[in-house]
Amino acid sequence: MQLYYAPGTISVAVAIALEEAGLDYEAIKISFADKEHLSPAYAQINPKARVPALAIDGGILTETGALLDYIADLAPEAALRPSDPILAARMREVMYYLASTMHVNHAHKMRGSRWADKTSSYKDMQAKVPETMAASCAHLSQYGLRGPFVLGEEISLADCYLYVVCTWLDGDGVDLAEFPKIQSFMTAMEQRAPVRAIYAKGML
Known part of the structure; x- marks a missing residue:
């Protein structure tokens, strides 16, 4: 398998899951700074x-949640997705919240052009990010x-996803001291060998 990723982005959640599952993969870095994601060559891989x-x-798979579920299917022995249907739903409840709400909150800091044409609108979006990300932290803590x-x-898969989102919090202006449960979660994740391996590879 080949994982196309950009350092510090949500794509790294997939790499953490691959490490947790003990699966072999080749990590291929895509430089956003060099606009490699906009190149014709990458468009053949992911037109998005x-x-x-x-x-x-079998081809190319995209979208973080889909890739995480695929990894869980490939390595059931890693138990990254619980067999209990209620626990599996609770796991996905967090994952879908991250995808639909918290990641979108974060994206307003740098991706204002997705929602507005006037650059004057971008600063207002950026100013809201610390508030919305902190609100998401409060929700997740509770x-x-x-x-x-x-x-x-x-x-579980949700922890791979949540950890990467939490690495954005400092840059988004969130005071982590206000969220001790999230601080403890990040410490627990950083003690895991798969996460340490990701840092050693320079992906985070």
């Missing part, structure tokens, strides 16, 4: 011009984290 993209024998990890004591 975004990361992640995962090249497999409803998303049921223990050290999303589902309690055991790691």
Whole structure:
């Protein structure tokens, strides 16, 4: 498998899951600074011009949540997706919240052109980011984290996703001291060998 990623982006959640699952993969860096995601060559891989993209024998897969579920299917022994349907739904509840709300909150800082044509609107969007990201942290602290990890004591796909989003918080102007449960979650994740491996590879 080949994982197309950009450092510090949500694509790294897929890399963490691959490491947790013990699966072999080749990480291919896409430079946003050099606009490689907008190149004709990358358009053949992901016409959405975004990361992640995962090249497999059957073609190309995109979208973080879909790739995480695929990894769980490939490595059921890693137990990254619980077999209990309620726990699996709770896991996806957090993942879908991250995708539909928190990631969108974050994107307003640098991707204002997705929502407005006038550059004068961008600063207003940027100014709102610390507030909306902090609100998401409050929600996750109360409803998303049921223990050290999303589902309690055991790691799941949602933790791979949440950890990468949490690495954005400092840059988004969120005071992590106000969210001790998230701080503890990040510490727990950073103690895991797969996350340390990602840092060693320079992906975060």
